[in-house]
Amino acid sequence: MKNLNVQESWNFRPVWVWDLVQGVLLILICSWLFYDSLYAVLPLMPFLWLWHRERAAVRAQKEEEHFKKMFREWILLLASSLSAGYSVENAMGQSYKELCLMFPKGGIMLEELKNMLAKAENNQRPEALLEAFARQYPFEEVQSFVEVFCTARVSGGSLNEIIRNTAAQMAEIMDTRREITTMLASKVYEQRIMTVMPLAVLLYLRLGSGEFLEGLYHNVAGVCVATICLLIYLSAYLIGKRMVKFEI
Numbered sequence: 271m272k273n274l275n276v277q278e279s280w281n282f283r284p285v286w287v288w289d290l291v292q293g294v295l296l297i298l299i300c301s302w303l304f305y306d307s308l309y310a311v312l313p314l315m316p317f318l319w320l321w322h323r324e325r326a327a328v329r330a331q332k333e334e335e336h337f338k339k340m341f342r343e344w345i346l347l348l349a350s351s352l353s354a355g356y357s358v359e360n361a362m363g364q365s366y367k368e369l370c371l372m373f374p375k376g377g378i379m380l381e382e383l384k385n386m387l388a389k390a391e392n393n394q395r396p397e398a399l400l401e402a403f404a405r406q407y408p409f410e411e412v413q414s415f416v417e418v419f420c421t422a423r424v425s426g427g428s429l430n431e432i433i434r435n436t437a438a439q440m441a442e443i444m445d446t447r448r449e450i451t452t453m454l455a456s457k458v459y460e461q462r463i464m465t466v467m468p469l470a471v472l473l474y475l476r477l478g479s480g481e482f483l484e485g486l487y488h489n490v491a492g493v494c495v496a497t498i499c500l501l502i503y504l505s506a507y508l509i510g511k512r513m514v515k516f517e518i
Contacts (some may be wrong), residue, residue, distance in 0.1 A: 285329070286322065293321040303472045304496040306487040317504075333378070338411060340379035342444045344369050345415055349437035352430040358396050358423075363387055382406075397423050411440055454514065461510045468503055 297317060301310040347368045351361035366383045373380065386399045397420040404416040415436060422432040475482055486492035 285325075289322050289325045290318070292325070293318040296321065299469070300500065303469065303476060304486075304500050305493065306483075334409075336377055337379055337407070338409065338444065340369065340373055340377050341409075341411060342441055343372055344379060344383070345433075345437040346441055349430075349434040352433055359390055362390065362396065411444060415440060458514045461514045464510060465507050 297311055297314045298308075300314060301308060304310070344365055347365035348361055351364045352358070356364055362383070366380070366387060369383065370380060382403060386396075386403065389399055390396065400416045400419055404412050418436045419433060472483075486496050
């Protein structure tokens with residue numbers, strides 16, 4: 271699958287640099303809270319890879335959601351243009367223009383449509399362009415739509431009616447998925463709060479009653495206990511993420 275485009279800048283810096291800065295700061299905080307020593311930074315550095323992987327996964331998920339949202343709007347616009355009497359080629363061009371107005375900030379869907387329109391001007395068939403598009407982005411919604419579109423073109427049926435009905439059904443399914451995701455948002459928010467709470471409590475104790483934590487620092491037993499607690503904390507974080515992650 272072709273990777274969805276991710277914004278590669280944050281205040282003119284690559285996103286991986288921002289991830290690195292965040293990861294280093296997090297490691298410094300954990301070193302101070304759990305070990306009260308900068309020497310703990312080096313053993314914790316491998317967790318930068320985990321942090322970078324998590325942030326990359328979050329960005330990829332957001333890009334996928336944005337892509338599917340734009341695709342949903344596009345098939346509705348395409349169906350509307352076909353109903354208005356446009357040919358398939360002209361309907362694709364008209365839907366692209368309207369989609370640009372709906373998403374002025376752009377996106378990978380607009381880039382792919384622009385490329386498809388450029389190839390269509392060279393007499394490439396719309397079904398061949400859409401099949402190539404489905405191979406690049408093998409999401410269920412894309413695969414289903416392209417399959418129906420190509421079948422309708424080959425069979426010679428009422429393309430406008432078939433596309434319009436398919437677009438309406440797919441839009442309804444995607445709306446249902448979005449509603450389910452919205453319902454699960456509260457659980458995701460709770461999981462994030464529970465992730466922050468252990469560090470917040472430890473920070474409160476460190477700042478307000480540091481003497482209660484002195485036994486953890488600068489001795490073998492304390493380091494072992496702190497390490498076990500840190501591993502339990504990371505395990506709980508990963509398990510919590512899996513518990514609120516649903517395939518819809």
